[in-house]
Amino acid sequence: MEKVSLAGLEVSRVGLGCMGMSAFYTGRNTDDAESVRTIHQALDLGVTFIDTAERYGPFTNEELVGRAIAGRRDEVVLATKFGLMSHRSGDPGRRVDGHPDNVRASVEGSLQRLGVDHIDLYYQHRMDPTVPVEDTVGAMADLVQAGKIRHIGLSEAAPATIRRAHAVHPVTAVQSEYSLWTRDPEAEVLPALRALGIGLVPYSPLGRGFLTGAITSPDDFDEDDFRTGNPRFQGANFTANLRIVDEVRAVATEAGATPAQVALAWVLAQGDDIAPIPGTKRVSRVRENAAAGAVALTAGQLARLSAIRPPAGDRYADMTPVGR
Numbered sequence: 001m002e003k004v005s006l007a008g009l010e011v012s013r014v015g016l017g018c019m020g021m022s023a024f025y026t027g028r029n030t031d032d033a034e035s036v037r038t039i040h041q042a043l044d045l046g047v048t049f050i051d052t053a054e055r056y057g058p059f060t061n062e063e064l065v066g067r068a069i070a071g072r073r074d075e076v077v078l079a080t081k082f083g084l085m086s087h088r089s090g091d092p093g094r095r096v097d098g099h100p101d102n103v104r105a106s107v108e109g110s111l112q113r114l115g116v117d118h119i120d121l122y123y124q125h126r127m128d129p130t131v132p133v134e135d136t137v138g139a140m141a142d143l144v145q146a147g148k149i150r151h152i153g154l155s156e157a158a159p160a161t162i163r164r165a166h167a168v169h170p171v172t173a174v175q176s177e178y179s180l181w182t183r184d185p186e187a188e189v190l191p192a193l194r195a196l197g198i199g200l201v202p203y204s205p206l207g208r209g210f211l212t213g214a215i216t217s218p219d220d221f222d223e224d225d226f227r228t229g230n231p232r233f234q235g236a237n238f239t240a241n242l243r244i245v246d247e248v249r250a251v252a253t254e255a256g257a258t259p260a261q262v263a264l265a266w267v268l269a270q271g272d273d274i275a276p277i278p279g280t281k282r283v284s285r286v287r288e289n290a291a292a293g294a295v296a297l298t299a300g301q302l303a304r305l306s307a308i309r310p311p312a313g314d315r316y317a318d319m320t321p322v323g324r
Helices: 032-044 060-069 100-114 133-146 159-168 189-196 235-255 259-268 283-294 299-306
Strands: 003-006 009-012 049-051 077-082 119-124 149-155 171-177 199-203
Touching (some): 133 159, 171 189, 235 259, 235 299
Parallel strands (some): 119 149
Antiparallel strands (some): 003 009
């Protein structure tokens, strides 16, 4: 597996997002044993960039990842996130909290659940509008000095916020949804990151599974699946968005690859400062995704994919992202 550098942090070119193993996409196919096998297979293939968060479960995904990497810590670039759970005394619950006290409490819980003495990349999961980002990142910088985290990241942050955070302590990576399904970062976020020398970690690079071609109907989801309430997966929007899969599938046929591999190859072609983290809980899928780095798309195929019109429907029902 090829490696890339995110502002000095070396990671596998393709990572593994673990959220769906425990949360939001849960349903009849949830299987912790298979998820652990998937993480082990990823490591065996050189996919070393493993992503989780305290919010996933909550907490159970970090515990799962911790069990899976036990005895293999030196093979892993471990990323987790805080900020969508509040741990402050008298104010617990699931809400955005970037207060320095919450930063300090959150990291201790994550370290314990993951069974590690440090986290390689620690993200603020969402920005707290009530706490200056300088205060949050200042607390994260203290964790770097203490050796509890190695690198600082932000998730779904705006360019102005990224610049303010970076002025307090170097930001290594920003995690944002980015794919043929969601190209929002191209307008402002990606140029800002490149001006500052910060890496981009695209989450949901397979369009929450839609770009794989495996989802053919809204009826494919269990009732507790996050996507049942997502506008892009509902009614006329779902039907209209199948055109995107058709185009990806056509290029995949030309390239001798799967639609998922083509969708990932397009993301990888957008720069060597990008490391996507496709999520899966299946061994077969992690093998497929890991092989995407070997798919060489032609200039014409890349242009054809880039010309795909945006999907119908908003990214989130209320455009206030929860979880991922």
